[in-house]
Amino acid sequence: MKNIINVKHPLLQNLVTKLRDINTNSYDFRKYLSEVGRILLVEALKDETLKEKEVQIWVGNYRFPVLDEEKYVFIPILRAGLPMLDGVLEMIPLARSGFLAIKRNEETLESILYYDRVPPLKGKTAIILDPMVATGGSLDYAISVIKEKNPERIISLNVIGAPEGLNRISKKHPDVKVFIAQIDEKLNDKGYIIPGIGDAGDRAFNTE
Numbered sequence: 540m541k542n543i544i545n546v547k548h549p550l551l552q553n554l555v556t557k558l559r560d561i562n563t564n565s566y567d568f569r570k571y572l573s574e575v576g577r578i579l580l581v582e583a584l585k586d587e588t589l590k591e592k593e594v595q596i597w598v599g600n601y602r603f604p605v606l607d608e609e610k611y612v613f614i615p616i617l618r619a620g621l622p623m624l625d626g627v628l629e630m631i632p633l634a635r636s637g638f639l640a641i642k643r644n645e646e647t648l649e650s651i652l653y654y655d656r657v658p659p660l661k662g663k664t665a666i667i668l669d670p671m672v673a674t675g676g677s678l679d680y681a682i683s684v685i686k687e688k689n690p691e692r693i694i695s696l697n698v699i700g701a702p703e704g705l706n707r708i709s710k711k712h713p714d715v716k717v718f719i720a721q722i723d724e725k726l727n728d729k730g731y732i733i734p735g736i737g738d739a740g741d742r743a744f745n746t747e
C-alpha cells in the first residue's frame with residue numbers, strides 16, 4: 540500500500556478519539572472533521588512547488604514564494620465529507636470546490652452517485668475529502684468520476700480507513716496518494732469500520 544500514507548501526529552490521534560466518542564455532539568463532530576482535514580492537507584502539500592510573485596513590501600518590491608491557490612480543487616463527498624471543506628478552505632481560500640454526492644446502499648454496499656457538480660479539472664490538483672474508507676467502493680467511484688475529468692493529479696484526504704478498502708484503492712488507483720489519519724482493524728458484517736466512528740454522515744448532521 541505504497542500510496543496510502545498514514546499520517547501519524549498526536550494532535551490527529553487526539554481528534555480521532557474525540558470523533559469516536561459517542562458523546563461528541565454533531566456541532567463538535569463537524570468541527571473535529573474540519574480540523575483533521577486541515578492537518579492532513581498540511582501534510583499532503585508539504586513538498587509543494589511554489590511560484591514566485593513580486594510583492595510590494597515596506598522597503599520596496601521583492602520576489603517571494605506563493606502558492607498557486609487556484610490550481611487546487613477540493614471535492615468533498617457528500618454528505619460526510621462536507622465538514623472537512625471548511626478547514627481546508629481556510630488554508631487555501633482561493634481554491635475551487637466541486638461536489639460529488641455518493642451514497643452507499645446499506646444492503647448491497649454498492650455506491651450510488653446522485654450529484655456531480657465538479658468543475659473542469661484539466662491541469663488541476665483534485666483533492667477528495669471523505670472521512671471514511673470502508674469497503675473503498677465510494678472512494679473508488681469518486682476517483683473514477685474525477686479521472687474522467689483529466690486532472691493533473693488526485694489526492695485523497697480521509698480520516699479513518701479499513702484495510703479492506705485501502706487495499707482496494709491501492710491496487711486499483713496506485714497513482715492516487717491517500718493521506719489518512721487512522722487505519723482501523725476491520726469491517727463488520729454490515730460494512731462498518733471497527734472500531735471506527737459509526738455512520739459519519741449521520742453523526743455530522745444529526746440524522747439516523
Ligand SMILES: O=P(O)(O)OC[C@H]1O[C@H](OP(=O)(O)OP(=O)(O)O)[C@H](O)[C@@H]1O
Binds near residue numbers: 616644672675
Ligand atoms: O468505503 P465505503 O464502503 O463506500 O463507505 C464509505 C462511505 O460511506 C459514507 O458515506 P455514506 O454512504 O454513509 O453517505 P452519507 O455521507 O450521506 O451518510 C462515507 O462518508 C463514505 O463515503
Ligand SMILES: O=c1cc[nH]c(=O)[nH]1
Binds near residue numbers: 736
Ligand atoms: O464505518 C463506516 C462505514 C461507512 N460509512 C460510515 O460512515 N462509517
Ligand SMILES: [Mg+2]
Binds near residue numbers: 738
Ligand atoms: Mg452515511
